[in-house]
Amino acid sequence: MLLEMLFIKVVFSQDMATFSNLYIFDYDPDIELDSPGSDTLKIDLDNDSINDVLFCLSSSSAGNWAYIQTLHSDCNVSYISYYPTDSLSGNTLRWHSGKINFLGEFDNQEKIGIRIYKNNAFFYGWIRAYFVSSQFNRNLFIDKYAFCPIPDYPLLWGQTILTNVNDIGTAPVAWAYYDPVVDQLSIHAVKKIKLAKLLTSNGIVVSALRNVNACMAVFNTSGLPAGAYLVRLTFYDESFYTLRVLLE
Numbered sequence: 001m002l003l004e005m006l007f008i009k010v011v012f013s014q015d016m017a018t019f020s021n022l023y024i025f026d027y028d029p030d031i032e033l034d035s036p037g038s039d040t041l042k043i044d045l046d047n048d049s050i051n052d053v054l055f056c057l058s059s060s061s062a063g064n065w066a067y068i069q070t071l072h073s074d075c076n077v078s079y080i081s082y083y084p085t086d087s088l089s090g091n092t093l094r095w096h097s098g099k100i101n102f103l104g105e106f107d108n109q110e111k112i113g114i115r116i117y118k119n120n121a122f123f124y125g126w127i128r129a130y131f132v133s134s135q136f137n138r139n140l141f142i143d144k145y146a147f148c149p150i151p152d153y154p155l156l157w158g159q160t161i162l163t164n165v166n167d168i169g170t171a172p173v174a175w176a177y178y179d180p181v182v183d184q185l186s187i188h189a190v191k192k193i194k195l196a197k198l199l200t201s202n203g204i205v206v207s208a209l210r211n212v213n214a215c216m217a218v219f220n221t222s223g224l225p226a227g228a229y230l231v232r233l234t235f236y237d238e239s240f241y242t243l244r245v246l247l248e
């Protein structure tokens with residue numbers, strides 16, 4: 001189960017990267033770590049194919065300890081417990097590297113800030129983790145994370161999903177990737193697609209994929225003239241989303 005989730009996550013988040021100024025990834029269901037030593041979760045926040053942090057548990061006589069570990073020297077973590085209103089780029093936070101344990105706040109939630117240094121700038125992101133009591137122990141859950149690819153942006157922890165503070169745009173519901181070499185237009189969405197229609201800019205349906213039941217739908221574009229097209233998505237909650245795509 002966990003392996004399957006991780007696989008989905010990796011494929012999904014890599015595709016998420018290119019089309020937004022704030023990437024948000026919300027695990028559904030949340031990732032649960034409950035086995036010290038064997039259960040781990042690696043996250044590549046900035047989507048550059050280099051994992052940035054790892055979550056794991058380690059057992060002790062007092063129960064499981066939860067750890068977050070930075071996986072390279074340009075990544076730091078901070079706990080936001082004491083300065084909840086300051087931005088991640090503010091100077092009140094202490095940034096750590098290596099393997100650091102965390103306990104959760106009073107509500108069993110841990111607000112984790114992430115800072116990545118590259119191209120002579122800092123980039124910020126955040127992770128929400130929490131604990132749930134299980135028998136005599138606490139299991140760790142990773143709920144969601146976000147990353148802002150704008151250098152030095154004063155991102156708030158929890159922006160935008162948890163606080164609804166939304167001054168730099170939300171993550172897209174869906175996005176497209178067109179590969180002219182294999183004549184494929186892939187549509188990726190944050191929730192399962194029920195129906196995907198490819199339409200000309202005049203609204204004429206060129207192709208329709210029904211009962212997709214996945215977060216990705218792939219159109220074969222061979223033989224289609226170059227130009228602007230629309231992709232109309234219907235989800236299982238009956239909401240719609242329309243994307244404009246260019247085929248060359």
Ligand SMILES: [Ca+2]
Nearest residue numbers: 044046048050
């Ligand atoms: Ca990375």
Ligand SMILES: [Ca+2]
Nearest residue numbers: 026027028143
């Ligand atoms: Ca979640």
